[in-house]
Amino acid sequence: MTILLILVFAIFVNNIVLSQFLGICPFLGVSKQVNTAVGMSLAVTFVMALATCVTWMLQNYVLVPLNMVYMQTVTFILVIAGLVQMVEIILKKISPALYQSLGIFLPLITTNCAVLGVALMVVQKQFTFGGETGMLNLGESVVFAIASAIGFGLAITLFAAIREQLETSNVPKPFKGIPIALITAGIMALAFMGFSGMV
Amino acid sequence: MLVLGMCPTLGTTTSALNGMGMGLATLVVLTLSNIVISAVARFIPDKVRIPSYIVIISAFVTIIQLLMQAFLPSLYETLGLFIPLIVVNCIVLGRAEAFANKNTVLDSACDGLGIGLGFTLSLTVIGLVREILGSGSFFGWNFLQGDGILVFVLAPGAFLVLGLLMALFNKLTQGRA
Numbered sequence: 448m449t450i451l452l453i454l455v456f457a458i459f460v461n462n463i464v465l466s467q468f469l470g471i472c473p474f475l476g477v478s479k480q481v482n483t484a485v486g487m488s489l490a491v492t493f494v495m496a497l498a499t500c501v502t503w504m505l506q507n508y509v510l511v512p513l514n515m516v517y518m519q520t521v522t523f524i525l526v527i528a529g530l531v532q533m534v535e536i537i538l539k540k541i542s543p544a545l546y547q548s549l550g551i552f553l554p555l556i557t558t559n560c561a562v563l564g565v566a567l568m569v570v571q572k573q574f575t576f577g578g579e580t581g582m583l584n585l586g587e588s589v590v591f592a593i594a595s596a597i598g599f600g601l602a603i604t605l606f607a608a609i610r611e612q613l614e615t616s617n618v619p620k621p622f623k624g625i626p627i628a629l630i631t632a633g634i635m636a637l638a639f640m641g642f643s644g645m646v
Numbered sequence: 647m648l649v650l651g652m653c654p655t656l657g658t659t660t661s662a663l664n665g666m667g668m669g670l671a672t673l674v675v676l677t678l679s680n681i682v683i684s685a686v687a688r689f690i691p692d693k694v695r696i697p698s699y700i701v702i703i704s705a706f707v708t709i710i711q712l713l714m715q716a717f718l719p720s721l722y723e724t725l726g727l728f729i730p731l732i733v734v735n736c737i738v739l740g741r742a743e744a745f746a747n748k749n750t751v752l753d754s755a756c757d758g759l760g761i762g763l764g765f766t767l768s769l770t771v772i773g774l775v776r777e778i779l780g781s782g783s784f785f786g787w788n789f790l791q792g793d794g795i796l797v798f799v800l801a802p803g804a805f806l807v808l809g810l811l812m813a814l815f816n817k818l819t820q821g822r823a
Contacts, residue, residue, distance in 0.1 A: 449744060455784055464658065464682040465801060466801045468656040468657035468801070469653055469657075469731075470653070471652035471656060472650075493738060517711075518708070519710065519729040519730070520704050520707055520708050520733055521701065521705065524699070524700055524733050524734070525697070525701070525704075528696075528697060528700060538661040560653050560731045560734040560735075562735065563730070563734050564727055564731060567727055567731075568727060571727070573657055587753060619813075620704075620816075620820070621814070621816040621820065622809075622813045623816075624811070625809075626755035626809045626812040626813040627809070627810050627813075627815065628809075628810030629805045629812065630805065630809035630810070632805045633802045633803070633804075633805030633809060634802070635702060636801045636802035637797070637802040639801075640800065640802060
């Protein structure tokens with residue numbers, strides 16, 4: 448039950464792109480075509496789940512016992528950067544086909560603030576699900592990360608589909624490019640606001 | 647000019663003061679990391695360049711984070727997650743890579759200050775527009791009784807205001823050219 452609540456919460460109610468403003472750069476950058484958007488969101492899901500798992504353990508088994516929580520930002524970003532590099536190398540060896548399709552997105556993920564954002568969120572914030580307030584445990588954190596990544600994927604894929612249509616439409620000159628994309632995103636965010644209060 | 651560093655631009659500009667606080671925090675990190683990176687760039691092997699820059703930047707971000715927690719706790723609470731996220735702000739790493747590792751310490755410091763001030767200015771303007779429309783106040787001073795158009799303080803307003811401001815900016819620069 449809790450897991451279901453976390454899924455709904457992170458995918459719809461608190462969509463990471465449209466209500467938390469994380470991962471806007473790839474959201475605007477790689478959303479010109481549906482194909483690349485799907486590839487990017489798969490790569491993000493993979494890295495986000497892995498990174499959150501590792502950083503959660505690091506936080507609770509290393510940083511907290513050693514009283515070094517102030518090193519959080521430094522260690523987390525290094526872990527994420529290392530992890531992305533590792534995933535890239537492993538993927539290249541094990542599954543060249545998958546590497547072909549995800550490869551170009553992987554280096555971009557290090558600077559995707561959504562990954563670091565979610566890793567920090569699960570160890571810092573208190574969440575309330577089904578009347579219980581508290582920190583997430585390891586399993587719930589990973590579910591939260593995967594759900595956030597699905598939310599990211601949903602937003603970016605829908606957005607890419609809309610932008611493919613926008614390409615052919617007649618947009619006033621000052622609005623061409625980023626401005627009209629931002630306004631589209633604003634309207635999507637309005638639609639997602641309808642989910643608020645569900646959990 | 648605004649295409650880099652989108653996340654804090656949208657996430658922290660619920661009022662002019664919040665936007666300015668975020669801009670100034672970024673300004674300090676950007677200038678200090680530019681100075682240090684330009685000073686040590688010669689000694690860092692090319693292959694481990696990016697990880698080293700990230701470590702330097704995140705060290706300064708941690709310092710700012712601790713200072714804000716101590717001296718500006720209310721601002722620290724509002725900006726929350728976005729302070730540690732300065733590390734992954736594309737502007738900071740972008741300037742380190744594009745400018746600081748090729749230029750002298752003084753030039754890099756000026757570059758950091760200039761870019762940082764531009765960023766602060768844009769964040770303040772966006773914050774101001776959202777604050778005036780959304781809560782009917784000006785730098786925290788209420789000129790309106792009751793609520794404003796609440797949607798501008800919420801998530802969709804950020805996208806709409808930034809989109810409209812950028813269109814306006816395009817219109818003005820195109821007119822001049």
